[in-house]
Every structure is written in C-alpha cells, then in structure tokens.
Amino acid sequence: MIPNSPIRADRIATDIDALAAITEPDRPWTRRAFTPMFLEGRAWLEHAMQQAGAVSQIDAAGNLIGVVPGRNPALGSIMIGSHSDTVPDGGRFDGIAGVVVALEVARALRDQGVVLDHTLEVVDFLAEEVSIFGVSCIGSRGMSGTRPPEWLARTHDGVTLERAITKVGGVPHAVAQRDDIKAFLELHIEQGPVLQNEQLDVGVVTAIAGITRIEIVVEGRADHAGTTPMSARKDALTTAAWIALGVEELAKALSAGDTHFAATVGEFEMTPNAANVVPARVRMLIDARAELRDDMERFIDELERGVAAIAEKTGVSVQAPRIVSDNQPTPCDPDLLAVLDAACDSAGARHRRMASGAGHDTAWMARITKAAMIFVPCLDGRSHSPDEFATTDDIALGAQVLLDAVVALDKQLQETE
Ligand SMILES: [Zn+2]
Numbered sequence: 552m553i554p555n556s557p558i559r560a561d562r563i564a565t566d567i568d569a570l571a572a573i574t575e576p577d578r579p580w581t582r583r584a585f586t587p588m589f590l591e592g593r594a595w596l597e598h599a600m601q602q603a604g605a606v607s608q609i610d611a612a613g614n615l616i617g618v619v620p621g622r623n624p625a626l627g628s629i630m631i632g633s634h635s636d637t638v639p640d641g642g643r644f645d646g647i648a649g650v651v652v653a654l655e656v657a658r659a660l661r662d663q664g665v666v667l668d669h670t671l672e673v674v675d676f677l678a679e680e681v682s683i684f685g686v687s688c689i690g691s692r693g694m695s696g697t698r699p700p701e702w703l704a705r706t707h708d709g710v711t712l713e714r715a716i717t718k719v720g721g722v723p724h725a726v727a728q729r730d731d732i733k734a735f736l737e738l739h740i741e742q743g744p745v746l747q748n749e750q751l752d753v754g755v756v757t758a759i760a761g762i763t764r765i766e767i768v769v770e771g772r773a774d775h776a777g778t779t780p781m782s783a784r785k786d787a788l789t790t791a792a793w794i795a796l797g798v799e800e801l802a803k804a805l806s807a808g809d810t811h812f813a814a815t816v817g818e819f820e821m822t823p824n825a826a827n828v829v830p831a832r833v834r835m836l837i838d839a840r841a842e843l844r845d846d847m848e849r850f851i852d853e854l855e856r857g858v859a860a861i862a863e864k865t866g867v868s869v870q871a872p873r874i875v876s877d878n879q880p881t882p883c884d885p886d887l888l889a890v891l892d893a894a895c896d897s898a899g900a901r902h903r904r905m906a907s908g909a910g911h912d913t914a915w916m917a918r919i920t921k922a923a924m925i926f927v928p929c930l931d932g933r934s935h936s937p938d939e940f941a942t943t944d945d946i947a948l949g950a951q952v953l954l955d956a957v958v959a960l961d962k963q964l965q966e967t968e
Pocket residue numbers: 634645646679739
C-alpha cells in the first residue's frame with residue numbers, strides 16, 4: 552500500500568482478476584480483438600467506466616473511451632489507457648494493466664472530489680496486438696489518422712475489417728485524426744527483465760524503438776551430400792550460418808552502449824532441407840530494433856558490407872540484403888518525461904529511463920499529441936505467455952505515478968499554452 556494514497560491496490564487486483572475471468576475457457580488467457588470474448592470484456596469495461604464516473608462511448612475507430620468532463624472543456628483532453636485485447640494464450644497484464652490503472656486514476660480523482668480542468672479520457676484501444684486481420688494497433692492508428700485505407704478490405708473468415716469495426720461499434724469511414732488531445736500517457740508491463748534485475752519500480756520510456764525487417768537470400772547449389780567433395784560445394788546453409796553469427800556480433804556491438812538495439816534472425820527457411828542434399832537455398836528474415844535511427848543505419852551499412860565479405864570468402868552468392876519494412880523510432884515527449892520523472896520521485900518509485908523494444912499504441916499517439924509511457928516490472932520479463940505476471944503493488948505504484956503525472960499536467964499544459 553502507498554501511504555495516504557487514493558490509489559487502491561485492492562480495486563486494481565479485483566479488476567485484473569475480473570478481466571482474466573473473461574477468457575476462452577480452455578485457452579487462458581485469450582481475448583482476441585473482434586471475438587465474442589473481446590466484446591464481453593468490453594461490456595465489463597464499459598460498466599467499470601460508468602462506475603468510475605465516466606461516460607463511455609465507442610469512437611469511429613472502434614476505441615472504447617470513458618470521458619470525465621473537465622471544468623474547462625475548451626482546454627481539450629488528457630488521455631490515459633492501453634489495450635484490453637490479448638494474443639492467443641496471452642497474459643493477464645499486457646495492455647490490461649494499463650487500462651485498469653487508467654480506470655483507477657479516474658476513480659482516485661473522483662474519490663478525492665477532484666475535477667480536472669482538462670477533460671480526462673480513459674481509453675481501451677481497439678486491437679493493439681496483431682489481430683485476426685493480420686494487422687495491429689488498429690484503434691490507435693485510426694485515432695491518429697494513420698490507418699491505411701486499404702486495411703478496411705482485409706478479410707478474416709469472409710468478414711472484412713470494415714464490417715468487424717462496425718460490429719464493435721465504430722464507424723470505419725468516419726475516422727478522423729483527433730486534434731483535441733493535449734497529452735497521452737500509457738502504463739504497460741515492461742515485457743523484459745531490466746527493471747526486475749535492477750530492482751527498480753518504474754521505467755520511464757524514452758522512445759519506442761523503430762523496427763526494420765531485412766530479408767537475405769543465399770543461393771548455393773544442390774549437390775549429392777555423399778559424393779560432392781568438401782572443397783567443391785556451394786552450401787547455402789553454412790554461408791547463412793556465418794551471416795547469422797555476424798548479425799549477432801553486430802547487434803551485440805551496437806547494444807553495448809546506453810541506447811537500445813537488438814537484432815534477431817527470426818525466420819529461416821532452407822531448401823531442399825533433405826539429409827542427402829547439400830543445401831541449395833536459404834531465406835532469412837532479420838528483425839532489427841533501434842532506439843536511435845543512426846544505430847539502425849549503421850547496422851544496415853555494416854550488414855551489407857559483412858554479407859558481401861562472407862559471400863566472397865565462401866564463394867556462395869548472396870543477394871544484397873533487402874529492406875522489407877522500415878519504421879522510424881518514436882521518441883517520447885521530453886516535457887512528459889520530465890513530468891513522469893518528477894511523479895516517480897514524489898511517489899517514491901525507484902526509476903530509470905529506458906527505451907521500449909516492443910511496439911505500443913503510444914507510438915501512434917505520438918503522431919498527434921505529446922505522448923509518453925511508463926513500464927512496471929513483470930516477473931522474469933515473461934510476456935505473451937500464460938506465465939506473464941506482475942504484482943499488484945508494482946502496478947499500484949505505477950498508478951500512483953500516473954495519477955501524480957496527470958494532476959501535474961493538468962496545470963502545466965495550461966501554463967505552456
Ligand atoms: Zn501490450
């Protein structure tokens with residue numbers, strides 16, 4: 552418990568348990584966006600928003616929003632929240648902790664009789680996780696005006712995304728970029744082990760890493776595995792293995808400093824993949840994530856050079872690395888970071904700044920408003936797994952930080968206008 556705090560850990564625990572109970576029974580915890588389970592979770596959240604004194608509504612993009620009007624609606628809104636959808640067999644905390652904490656902040660303000668000058672909005676973004684339609688962050692991209700129009704024609708089981716958004720209460724063609732949100736804050740579990748290892752309470756997120764995916768194809772030659780002399784082979788696999796080790800070495804070097812960098816050969820296909828044939832072809836896909844764009848550019852440069860050197864050495868031809876997708880990193884707003892640092896200090900939360908290696912709704916909200924997020928620790932960094940766990944005390948302390956930050960922002964945003 553936090554002394555003299557209006558944040559109630561017991562309410563947070565009750566809410567998380569209530570949402571955890573809304574799962575596909577034989578697959579805990581599964582509540583994928585657009586499924587009947589998801590709508591059941593939403594109905595529960597709508598009720599909880601109303602209990603917290605908010606007016607609930609679904610926006611055109613399909614986000615569920617609880618609105619607590621401020622004293623001066625002309626000032627615009629402060630928005631807090633995250634997402635209630637899960638991956639298949641996911642955890643009870645990813646996204647959910649952020650929605651529940653946003654609800655608790657609204658309740659804590661109401662319990663104290665505090666009405667903000669800005670309107671407070673508690674949001675449950677639609678489909679943050681990769682959905683049954685194969686795309687993610689559908690709600691936050693809608694709200695920020697960055698949802699590609701062609702997405703609406705995507706289908707799953709004969710149903711279009713357009714129809715699915717309508718079914719959750721949205722108006723797919725009416726989405727418009729919001730311009731009245733003055734700040735957005737999200738709490739999320741870290742999904743990594745750093746806070747636990749360093750015995751810290753809160754991570755103040757400096758940036759959401761950019762993600763670049765790079766495809767490399769190695770073209771060897773299929774030959775008899777028994778009769779082809781070792782000196783006369785064009786083995787695609789062994790060349791690919793050199794490349795994979797090179798990716799690891801490069802990523803280790805780039806991650807040795809203070810900023811976040813990670814790269815993974817996550818997809819790897821070998822053909823013909825037969826015991827008695829020298830491997831003819833390998834396709835691999837690298838997922839690289841960087842807090843700083845400069846690091847990503849260095850990685851791509853050095854990868855190109857390294858791949859050419861390996862091809863030269865092994866005599867097996869390698870196509871030049873091809874960039875399949877490339878997203879820039881999203882820095883969080885520096886003013887909000889200062890507010891969050893101060894809120895951590897006043898709440899007595901041991902904190903550090905850190906980047907997010909995972910994508911989040913915050914990255915899309917940052918396109919239209921000042922946006923930032925905090926992490927709370929999760930057990931052994933486990934996430935997207937039924938083993939995902941975060942303690943109620945850690946989440947409640949994060950809620951306290953968010954509450955202090957919202958109250959501070961309510962004043963500060965007016966001073967800077
Ligand atoms: Zn999440």
